[in-house]
Amino acid sequence: MxxxxxxxxxxxxxxxxxxxxxxxxxxSAMFAFYxxxxxxxxxxxxxxxxxxxxxxxxxxxxxxxxxxxxxxxxxxxxxxxxxxxxxxxxxxxxxxxxxxxxxxxxxxxxxxxxxxxxxxxxxxxxxxxxxxxxxxxxxxxxxxxxxxxxxxxxxxxxxxxxxxxxxxxxxxxxxxxxxxxQTASKGKSRQKKPLQLTKEDWRLSLGFAFVAGVIVLTNIAINVRVPGIVERSGMGTAQTAGLILSLMQLTGIAAGISFAAFLRYFKERLLTVSGFAFGLMQLFIGLAPNLWVLTLSAIAAGFVYSIALTAIFYTLSERISSSLLNQATSIVILGCSAGATATTFVLSSIGRFSSHQAVIFSILGSAMILTALFALRIGKDKTSAL
CATH class of the missing domain: 1.20.1250.20 (MFS general substrate transporter like domains)
Structure with a gap:
């Protein structure tokens, strides 16, 4: 207990x-007050x-x-x-x-x-x-x-x-x-461990920060653009879009519960596989011909999004010394924040060429797939996956 x-x-x-x-x-209430x-x-x-x-x-x-x-x-x-x-x-x-x-x-x-x-x-x-x-x-x-x-x-x-x-x-x-x-028992081990991230640690942390940034950026893009797709195409109302996004978020719970099983099966390839699937779901969202395809694609995207992010932090924990793990994790989270901040800029930049959702999500999905392949390269050393 x-x-x-x-x-x-x-x-x-x-x-x-x-x-x-x-x-x-x-x-709204704060607007009225101030x-x-x-x-x-x-x-x-x-x-x-x-x-x-x-x-x-x-x-x-x-x-x-x-x-x-x-x-x-x-x-x-x-x-x-x-x-x-x-x-x-x-x-x-x-x-x-x-x-x-x-x-x-x-x-x-x-x-x-x-x-x-x-x-x-x-x-x-x-x-x-x-x-x-x-x-x-x-x-x-x-x-x-x-x-x-x-x-x-x-x-x-x-x-x-x-x-x-x-x-x-x-x-x-x-x-x-x-x-x-247990600071007393860790004292000797800490003296043996480097106080700063090594060159290899920086390479891995910055690489994963980039991958995490792209994952977060494309996920926010889905949350921002799906309501517009639903309403403008006549597939449904704002309430319909809200329900889709809620289901998309809730799949994160199922992803967390099933993460260990996916890791046992895919091992060190899990980040690449889930990242590739996430990019593929974005392509499906952009090309969705009806509400059912859009809904299923969005829900699947929410699932593999959570798997991919968790895979990053797991791999990081396997490759970075425990005494330096907090620093490395901070770098990756900063990558997530940078991706979130860049979303509006990226969407507006793509919008200069085309405002069609199929084009937007084709670009984002392709970028995510390429990033997943990049993740395979930076994480090529095998982790001790179960």
Whole structure:
């Protein structure tokens, strides 16, 4: 039971990683409250944590030298909840602006650690299963907090920020059930391990950061463009598109549960196979002749997207020293953030040549397939897949 609670508590860290945007449904009420402030400034409050996350990811290598794993996680969770509560007590725009930025920095402290802690503490089958479940935890956490926001919204937009109290629940679980690092036993091994990433580590980390960036970019493109395809083609309404995207996200849970089985079968080829399948699904989305093909393609895309990202972090954990894994993970997550940021620019650039969805998704799908082949090259050394 103790071991189960330890695993559950570690997985709970991932429940809050993608919840910064959970309050987005409160934007309309915030527009009405801040009448004299441009709406774009209010929208910025929702997306601002992303900037804080990126800042902390860049600084992670330095912070790691001064703070232990426990100090980083506890500090991150406290910042997450305490800064999340600020709008409950003071609605000054610039105070909330600062709190949301610091809130993102708290998430940045957690982001890489929530992933690397699994690879640092577990090996073999346990590691594979937990990395798969970790991806599912992100989906579940986002869904739970988004539901919480919808339930609290009738009490005022300020009340929705109460959902971030969930960070205190995660903090309690972590402190109660996750033992501190065995620093004494690790002292000698740390002296033998390099304090900085080697040239090979950098090559692998940057290569996977690029692959992860392309995966995230094309996934966001699907989320952005599928509603337009559904409505403009007459396949359905905005509600239909919303249902498709919801199903697409929820397949992440199934992907996490089945990750270990896919890894046993495909081994070191899993990233390439799932990346290739993801690109193929994008081609199907662009060429979909009816709603059923579009829906099935989008759902399959959501599934292989989650498998591909988890495969990256698994392979990284097999190839990078545990003492440097947090730094390498931070680099890959920065690649994910860069891909998300570049999505609008890439879509607008393709739009200069053609606005037809078949052309757009043919380009994106082809790029994803080529990236999957690139992943095969950078990850050619065999991992110890089960």
């Amino acid at each position: 103790k071991k189960f609670m330890e695993k559950l508590s570690i997985l709970s860290l991932s429940l809050i990683l993608t919840t910064a945007f959970s309050i987005s449904s409160a934007q 009448k004299g402030i441009p709406e774009s400034w209010i929208e910025l409050l929702v997306s601002l944590p992303s900037a804080g996350i990126m800042v902390m990811l860049l600084l992670n290598g330095v912070i790691e030298k001064y703070l232990t794993e426990r100090q980083m996680i506890v500090t991150g969770l406290l910042i997450f909840s305490l800064c999340g509560f600020v709008p409950l007590f003071d609605q000054s725009y610039w105070l909330i602006f600062a709190s949301r930025l610091i809130f993102g920095m708290g998430l940045g402290l957690l982001n890489a650690k929530a992933i690397s802690i699994i690879s640092e503490r577990y090996q073999g089958r346990e590691r594979v299963q937990l990395l798969g479940l970790r991806g599912s935890a992100e989906v579940v956490g986002t869904a739970l907090l988004t539901l919480g926001v919808s339930l609290l919204l009738p009490f005022g937009w300020q009340a929705v920020f109460l959902v971030y109290a969930f960070g205190l629940v995660v903090l309690a679980l972590y402190l109660l059930f996750v033992p501190a690092e």
